[in-house]
Amino acid sequence: MSDLKQHEMPSDELLVAFLDGELNGEERLRIDGLIKSDPAVAARYDFLARSEMPFFDAFEPLLENAPASDLEAILAGLPSSIVAEPQARNWNRRSFVAAAIALIFAGVAVDRTYLRIKDAHEESDGSEWRSVVAEYLTLYTADTLADVASDPTAQVAQLRSLGDKLGLDLPVSAIALPDIAFKRAQLLQYDGRPLGQIAYLDPAHGPLALCIVKSARGANAPQVEKRYGMNVVYWSDQTHGYVLVGHNPLDQLSALAEHLRTAIRA
CATH class of the missing domain: 3.30.200.100 (MucB/RseB, C-terminal domain)
Structure with a gap:
């Protein structure tokens, strides 16, 4: 493994996967080592860990009423440098939270996505x-x-x-x-x-x-x-x-x- 990969900032999706216990073997050890040795990675991990609170649960009722294709279409319209496409398009907690956090830190208001889904849901009922x-x-x-x-x-x-x-x-x-x-x-x-x-x-x-x-x-x-x-x-x-x-x-x-x-x- 190259020194560059060993020390680069992991993606939010990767950190949330680590947080959820979804990484195994060498990759989990690498992320664990970065969290322990790199203050920037540790701070990022702590932020995502705090986001455990109501992040996904708050959106879950809306996700049930908004097809995954709608969410994918919204994120697909953003530059690839802002949101990395999830490997599995099942809109689980990991992929949704990572995309949401990425949008916030890229300066794109995630509440625009939230409100678009919310408006569609409210209009439907x-x-x-x-x-x-x-x-x-x-x-x-x-x-x-x-x-x-x-x-x-x-x-x-x-x-x-x-x-x-x-x-x-x-x-x-x-x-x-x-x-x-x-x-x-x-x-x-x-x-x-x-x-x-x-x-x-x-x-x-x-x-x-x-x-x-x-x-x-x-x-x-x-x-x-x-x-x-x-x-x-x-x-x-x-x-x-x-x-x-x-x-x-x-x-x-x-x-x-x-x-x-x-x-x-x-």
Whole structure:
């Protein structure tokens, strides 16, 4: 073995393989010797050892929802000097962590890869747009809607315009809620697509909104979650996704959502 190879800085993938006990024989002895004799290699090894914490586990749910081919395509677009292609394309802990660390130290933000996968995952389950509409409603107070005139003629026109954009029949009778004032319907946009917001003012709990987008995800029964301190009920039919969000107690919000779901579907 040449002196150059004996003393050169091992790759991150090789150090993580050593860390995971995946090296045998002469190569393991060589890396062990470098860690003990070379301060730079030792510091690098210590850093990777500390990265044992949540590195792979944090990405694992995303990897399950993102095909390995997508990750390979992202890394393949980077210069070969930045990311060495894993010998086995199975995206195990060793190859993923090594590539991620290499990206960080090359000045390429690994969070761009993370966010690309994360966005694809959230878009696939609809959570991203639910987060957007919930965050938007946090800007509302009771005063935001209190002075909006409840003009039946204007409301019918707003709903008709909104329905035309969404490809959905939205008569006032379909979106009316018992004892909660319907204030206005407006067209917003999310990710280049029309997003309808139907705003209400609950005298007890403040602003409440039903938001609608076109969706090809198919029918899904109502589910609940909490975002930005508000309760959220969401569901979908064959052509649209729906979110009802507000400060109402969850049982009340679920009952209101079921009321809307039944009325819109009728």
